[in-house]
């Protein structure tokens with residue numbers, strides 16, 4: 001009998017849950033647990049691997065296994081890890097197996113009247129978006145793709161510093177997860193040892209005098225294989241490497257920290273982001289400026305700002321109370337706002353300025 005879409009998806013989920021531990025599972029065991037034939041197990045496995053671009057190893061005569069254990073996202077687990085005040089500020093947490101973009105989805109829901117505090121996470125994005133129209137590499141089951149919808153009485157123009165507040169919030173969560181060297185690069189990049197670990201994308205809409213709504217999206221590389229990252233055209237890293245303390249230039253010298261579970265990390269991010277979204281509405285950027293300075297990877301360093309064909313060099317002097325980047329130039333201190341401005345170390349060659357993304361598509 002042909003499976004309906006729904007039952008196929010349910011069986012795929014059940015199969016992934018069985019394989020998630022990374023152990024070896026025989027075809028007979030999987031068939032019994034799923035209540036289907038061994039031939040059907042094989043078909044589901046093949047379709048799952050193909051559809052999700054997921055590596056499932058088949059050991060002849062022994063069974064099947066995932067090369068790396070998988071912790072699927074679970075909205076109930078995430079919600080139960082949140083503090084009471086944070087839960088009180090949320091209007092719902094959803095986890096989708098697949099979505100074009102968590103940001104685009106929440107912007108659509110916002111237009112349809114969704115209330116503030118809506119959270120969307122996905123196991124993968126088919127059209128994940130980065131800054132400046134670039135794409136965001138979003139393979140299944142291994143990273144974090146998270147968006148939160150927040151409504152403000154403020155005008156959209158007053159939300160200029162929000163991305164700075166949210167960057168600080170994300171860095172606080174990653175530091176709490178053990179990533180001691182987490183850094184921020186203005187306006188929206190999360191860095192570890194000058195390599196991109198993640199990024200934020202803010203979509204803002206509203207009436208010119210307010211109210212407004214913001215969708216804050218964050219993507220964090222937890223485990224990205226070289227194959228998945230093949231199209232990324234700037235130095236990148238993932239949390240597994242950052243916590244192991246290893247890098248190409250300093251191989252595995254540090255003791256290393258345990259990887260947090262994806263649900264725990266998602267909860268930690270929601271916790272700090274919701275608190276930042278709420279604080280920003282009440283107190284603006286003030287509660288975040290000191291932490292931004294502490295996390296700023298390039299503070300006091302020579303940098304270049306690129307605006308299309310224009311290039312301005314100077315020494316990075318931090319961020320202004322409205323979120324603008326401050327640069328000490330030969331002609332004095334100047335302020336620059338985000339948008340199409342991109343920052344790079346003054347010595348970096350041109351290709352390094354691009355946000356993490358697939359060559360050609362970002």
Ligand code: BTN
Pocket residue numbers: 100101102103104125127128129130131132134136144145146147188189198199200201217218219220355356
């Ligand atoms: C950047 O550094 O260019 C920003 C990347 C933002 C990626 C996240 S993943 C979740 C959310 N949904 C998207 O489509 N983009 C953001």
